[in-house]
Amino acid sequence: MPGRQRKGRVSLLLSTAALAAALAGGAREASAQEKVSGTGKGIVGTTLLGGEAVMIGLAAFGVESTWPYLVFGGAGMIAGGIGGWAIESAAPPAEVPLYLLAGGMALIIPTVIVTLNATAYRPPVEREDPARQEPSPEGPKIEGDLRINTSRVRTAPPAAPPRPALGLVDLDPQRLAFGLPAPEIRPLYSSQEMMRFGVLQGQEFRFPLVRATF
Secondary structure, three states: OHHHHHHHHHHHHHHHHHHHHHHHHHHHHHHHHOOOOOOOHHHHHHHHHHHHHHHHHHHHOOOOOOHHHHHHHHHHHHHHHHHHHHHHHOOOOOHHHHHHHHHHHHOHHHHHHHHHHHHOOOOOOOOOOHHHHOOOOOOOOOOOOOOOOOOOOOOOOOOOOOOOOOOOEEEEOOEEEEOOOOOEEEEOOOHHHHHHHOOOOOEEEEOOOEEEOO
């Protein structure tokens, strides 16, 4: 229902805007051919101004229902049209009706925005009782029997990962494996051996072909 009412209000306001635009377009075409005439333009302008003044006032007072905008807004347009007829009957200068029409057209979009903002559907906010949100002093209650199993579960130790073969042939009591040799360059002597025997440090290159463990 709020969506249908909102579409109806938009259609009504846009129809009014289209009518005013059509009249303004006719005024521009007429001005190119002959002297500007204010006949009818003052009535349209005051009609728009009357409805817009009522709708903006309702929105300013926070009216959220739709029917006041339709009823009182329509009454304001009728009153504005009567006022515009009275102004044109007094034969004012041609600029006066044009100013009234321009003012009515200028307020169409602001009136639409203010009216839709005031009558937009707002879902109710669910408010919870603060007392219900406070935790119970007794703590949470657990229903039923609570059984705790304290027995230790014995699990088998994880299997050791396979030892990579460091030589071309790797032999031990559990397996025979073949792999790529792992060459390395290592020092000839340790620091203790160099201090004990007084030798200089050197380097050796190792390229294992067969590795056996017994």
